[in-house]
Amino acid sequence: MxxxxxxxxxxxxxxxxxxxxxxxxxxxxxxxxxxxxxxxxxxxxxxxxxxxxxxxxxxxxxxxxxxMEDSSPQVSIVKLEETSPLIAEDGAYRTYPIFPFKQDRGFEVYTVVIEPFTSHTSEAHYEGVEEFVIAMDGELRVEVGGDSYLLKPSLAMRFSGDQPHTYCNDTDRTIRFTTLIHYPSSNR
Incomplete structure (x- = not known):
């Protein structure tokens, strides 16, 4: 070597x-x-x-x-406008991968933008996956397990991602939130 x-x-x-x-x-x-x-x-x-x-x-x-891998830099700066979003709901729901999943981390972070009067349902993840959501701009409604939760800016929630869940923008303004999805180590 x-x-x-x-x-x-x-x-x-x-x-x-x-x-x-x-x-x-x-x-x-x-x-x-x-x-x-x-x-x-x-x-x-x-x-x-x-x-x-x-x-x-x-x-x-x-x-x-x-x-053997090159080590990650100690500091990473990510510009939202330089990431390519994953698009759903005809472009009205955009997910920007800020910190994509890496095996050794066990999580991924996204910024999500939802246009007015748009909802998006995520399929259930596998057992043990947790989601952490922080509302940034506007009011985000999250439906999980038959219940509905309203997140205003700076409010956060955690829920088990192993069931379908829906992100809703019921307002006439574009909203933005950040989500961290954590995968249990036994499944990584």
Whole structure:
């Protein structure tokens, strides 16, 4: 492996370990790779064999590619006008993927724009999926489980997404909201 690759592997391993709150001892126990070797890999001082890498990825239950991927920048700025929306209801319901789903995160974030007097029903997601909705501009009505909830700007709600749910704009003004969809780790 080139120097750049083993340094990338070391940084990714350290990022994954820290994001899970694991010590080097804990990763050593999970993977069967010594704490010393793991430390050398994280510092970019070791050129690990494929066999060692497989022990690590199997122990952490991650993909082999997770150790090879370029790391995400520490800061990401997303401009709504530079994203391509997903369109429904003949363009009157637009969903902008602000932070699309990534396996290691387990969630995705969208900004949604609904034109006046428009409703959109989302099919049920699989069991364990939760949605978090924050009204930004205008009054959003959300129907879940046969009940209706009115969200005014700055109000938020959480609900189980494993049932059909409807987003409604009953007003004569365009409304906007943000939704975070969280997927349970057992299904990722």
């Amino acid at each position: 080139s120097e750049a690759i083993h340094q990338k592997i070391g940084k990714n391993l350290q990022d994954i370990r820290k994001s899970r709150g694991l010590s080097l001892d804990a990763v050593a126990e999970l993977s069967g790779v010594s704490k010393g070797m793991l430390g050398q890999i994280e510092r970019g001082e070791s050129n690990p064999t494929i066999s060692i890498l497989w022990k690590i990825v199997n122990g952490l239950r991650i993909s082999f590619a997770a150790l």
